[in-house]
Amino acid sequence: MSRVYFSCWRDEFIDNRGKPADEWTESSFNFPEHYNVDKKSKAFIGWDGFAIFEEGVDVVRLATEYAAQYQEYSEACGRCAPGRWGGRILYDLFDKIARGEGEVSDLEHLKEVSRTMMETSKCEIGRTVPKPLLDIMKYFQDEILELINDKKPSPDYDKKCDYIAKVTAPCMDACPSHVDIPAYIEGVRDLRFDDSLQATRKTMPLAHTCGRVCPHPCEDACRRTNLDEPISIMELKRLGADFEDDHGLYWLHPKKQKPLTDKKVAIIGAGPAGLAGAYYLALEGIRCDIFEELPVLGGEVAVGVPEYRMPVEKYNKDIEAVKSLDGVNIYTNTRVDADMMRKFEKEYDAILIATGTRISKKVRAKNEREEIKGYWPAIKFLDEINLYVKYGIGEPVDLTGKTVVCVGGGFTSMDVVRCSVRANAKKVIMLYRRDEATIIRNTTYEEYHEAVEEGVEFIFYSAVEEIITDENDQLKKLKINRFELVPDPNGGRPQLVKIEGADFEIECDYLIPAVSQSADLSHLPEEWEIELTSWGTIKTDGKTYMSSRKGVFAAGDCEYGPMTIVNAVGQAKRAASVMARYVLTGEVTLTDEEIMEDHLRALKVYDKKEKIKGWLPGLPRAVSEKLTVEERKDNNKEVNLGLTQEQAIAEAERCMRCYYIAMVAV
Secondary structure, eight states: EEEEEEOOOOTOOETTTTSSSOOOEEEEEOOSSBSSOOOOEEEEEEEEEEEEOOOOOOHHHHHHEEEHHHHHHHHOOOOOOHHHHHHHHHHHHHHHHHHHOOOHHHHHHHHHHHHHHOOOSHHHHHHHHHHHHHHHHHHHHHHHHHHHHTTOOOOTTSSSSOEEEEOOHHHHHHSSOOOOOOHHHHHHHOOOOHHHHHHHHHTOOOOHTTTTTTOHHHHHGGGGTTOOOOOOHHHHHHHHHHHHHHHHHOOOOOOOOOOSSOOEEEEESSSSSHHHHHHHHHTOEEEEEEEEEESSSHHHHHHHHHHSSOOOHHHHHHHHHHHHSEEEEEEOOOOHHHHHHHHHHHHHHHEOOOOOEEEOOOEEEEEOTTTTTTTTOOOHHHHHHHHHHOOSSSOOOOOOOOOEEEEEEEEEHHHHHHHHHHTTBBBEEEEESSSSHHHHHHSSSHHHHHHHHHTEEEESEEEEEEEEOOOSSSSEEEEEEEEEEEEOTTTSEEEEEEETOOOOEEEOOOEEESSOEEOOOOSSOGGOOBBEEEEEEEEOSSOOOSSSTTTEEEOOHHHHHOOOOHHHHHHHHHHHHHHHHHHHHSOOOOOOHHHHHHHHHHSSSOOOTTOOOOSOOOOOOOOOOOOOOOHHHTTTSBBOOOHHHHHHHHHTOOOOOEEEEEEEEO
């Protein structure tokens, strides 16, 4: 809810003009009414209308500045005449009116140009920028005509005012790393894979990795979904990285690294968050020492994500890109303890904790104990599998003739069951308390259906009640409860209720709990009294990612709990940005870009109810070739072979380039 003076955003119209402030109707949208703790916003304007938060806002100056933002963007694009020249006309005429030199004919000209741009521009930024400008001309026409008729400048024309703008897109907003998705898709379409990769690496250094194992929330917010099917955003991302690798173009960083300063940061953990933090700190000239407990780099992606999903040589290329920057030093086989943390605080200018969550949680069954022979926590199971498969460390896992039961419903459990198939298990079962649709939401459609194809049996609405062992404490069988969803008579969320008399037993050799993971924070000195969340993770404000102890930051799973790679990278990118300013100035601040990211995320950029017009519907989504079940289920070859060049270009051409401009007046 936002307190507004006037709003015409999306499908909402609120006009509080002439009403006492205590009678104002509030908006249902989360507008940036307060830009930050120190600044109150005057107005917000964007692709779907505008909102004014106080009386007396200069709407003509607001329109002029918004048109100026678009003119700057359209000059850089220049791909269509309506967008480029229309943007110039919008700015020139609004500025003319704001100067007090406008004519009534200028107002009609503005309306005509705006309507033409909305109908003929090639991309959404040209189609949407005129929308709020037309709204201003409609709802504040009297104020505009007064300036024109009296030949006077707008009230704030000569005043210093701050107008802060950001270009976004529904897919960019949904991406936790805020990757410039339309830009890297455009690079693919133009066969400029170098440009595509550099656009990705501005906010996502692990392009190989996130081009293969990302859950792609961006595709859920793709406006193409409202027309036919979402763009294959994730698969297009890997093309730039593979191009760099295939052509030996090492390294296509998004910008030139700044000269190294005397500032240095200690990073605990060399997983996605630690690597991303080091990458963006190093680009700013900050030296980074990364300390990793495992014998290999990459964290849980290295030892948890199977080879058939994420080939280690591809992940290693992402890691090498980080290591290629001056000032990045990595120490493996180094378990950090509290004494080392105390030492780091004295020797480094800041600390980034990125240790992940590597302790498997229990399924809460009777007789559940790690000492049981056949009880194998998911993290330990995947470590053993992948350290051998990827690095030749340890012994191979052979499940020949064995029945494996995994309890879970996320990516970790999916990795467990599919690795069990490849370890030659006789039977593989996954128990899950919810339904098929939920497990697909937790992972991906492809991941679930590939597991089904490989022979994994899924038993939904089920949970382990008791673990049954023999006299030698060897696992023999599991007692399973069945559940059903019972509607709430009050209209609330349906409740999961046990079905009496529906219990059954499963004989098995291994039970692998993969319900979730927790963080090991034993390395934190007790006297630091770092505040934790109710989930046992490090508490931050979720914006700067500094903990309750000054100079100690946290990002990734150890801050939020088990999450995706793209979430961890997004947090680490933000943390690195804040840390770079902190070590150089001592201040903990966000940039305008970051503040606007948070505001737009709260507002919600994607409108799933929007009716898309002006684009050709029914263009099929490109589907990459996959190894057949027989080709993949007994080995660790990469399953997804990626899009061909022809498929990639066709898919990139489906992108509607849904850039939007948003701006706040403060």
